[in-house]
Amino acid sequence: MSPLRNLRDWLDQRLGWDDLIAPLRKKSVPLHKLSYWYFLGGITLFLFVIQVLTGILLLLYYRPGANEAFESVQYIMTQVKFGWLIRSIHSWSANLMIFTAFAHMFSVLFLKAYRKPRELTWVSGVILLFLVMGFGFSGYLLPWNTLAFFATKVGTEIAAQVPIIGKPIMIFLRGGEEVTGATLTRFFGFHVAVLPGLATLLILLHLVLVQRLGISIPPKLEAQWTANPSAKCEMKFFPNFMLRELMAWYVALGVLGALAAIFPWNLGVKADAFAPAPAGIKPEWYFLFMFQTLKLIPPRVWFMDGEVLGVLAFGLVGLLWLLLPFFESDQPSPTKRWITGLAVFALAYVAGMSVYGHLAK
């Protein structure tokens, strides 16, 4: 017996290893022409792991605080060996992760994978998307540069538009009336402790649910396969699909490394609370569709402030989005088409508004 085999058996006797991975061995992945979309969730998870690892590395040198944050990031980028690369990977991976999370969500929507019994998988996924956007918003402030400073000012001011609870939320987020070093300390805490903890728990829940419920098949195919079981085509998850997933991760790593090395992330100019906001200031691309919408709403609609209306509308849409699977009955009904139509509209709206926001002066 080889030593590796010996070690394996030793561990198996103590951990029940074989029982632990038994569900993975039983698991299979449906094979059809849209199977490629199944990779997106895994790639998002992979990028999250990259975020955790590079985030820990950045923590070795980063110092929160209005007088130190910018300088410490500058130090990372100019003095620490490969510091520019680590930070660039962290920034690029964050953006790619948000992109793949959105793509994963829309693929789930179009493949109708959110249907019963997978409602909770959808809900945990949408909350994860919100958390990821929270990561983006809080992490953006940490280098304490001008763009980040004003983005945080505007972002927290938008939160203050919510009637009654808005103002206290803003003060909670800012750690006071204004965006100051206190805000930076808070955002740092959210970014490196609160959000990672919540996200890890939710990711575990999300993965357990995927594991328990198996992988969804698009309804049309499901009907075909039920009618004709011999047409059913599946691949074992372990090791066949997992090796393919690993190759996808490898490609993602290559893309990430290339982007980070060829287009290193800028640091910008240190934030100055008493300097005017730079011209053409815009939020990160994943907030652009909301930013642009708020800009288009007239200042006064009927009896309400335009801003307030916009913020409330986004809150409501977000809530409905979270509960989307519960609007679809498991009986054949016209709502099925209705939800796909909504998905097409949402995708077109988010993409269109983002491009419009990007091009708008």
Added chain:
Amino acid sequence: MSTPGEEMGNAGNPLSPPVPRRRFVEVLLGSGFLATAIAFLYPVLRYLVPPKASDLGSDAVVAGHVGELKPNSGKIFRFGNRPGLLIRTASGEYRAISAICTHLTCTVQYRDDLREVWCACHNGKYDLNGRNISGPPPRPLEAFEVQVRGDAIFVRRRREA
């Protein structure tokens, strides 16, 4: 079902070398992954090593001013990013030595009652030239050159002969 011939890939073809195809792919993939791992690990390892802190002005510093120290007293001064000990002996002479104990790097102090340099951590003692005279310190403290120019007391590292 695969036959052993198929397993060996193109082994049946007399013109090509009998390299099993699977083995070839494995080596190719394996070395690719290994190269990638090294390409990602190397920057991380370099990143983990902190850059050298700049040792600003450690060649010569103003340790104090004339009249600041009474005879038979001492004070700690900054020598670059390390502490140094400036002593005025009972006879009024200035001495400067490193204040980092050679035992476990605590910061030493001047004891006017003993007229010795003393380390509080493990009761190490040095004389006023920095020589270790009792307790655990294994080596003497580094002695510096002292120059009084005008009002300022300059301390510089002794040039290696």
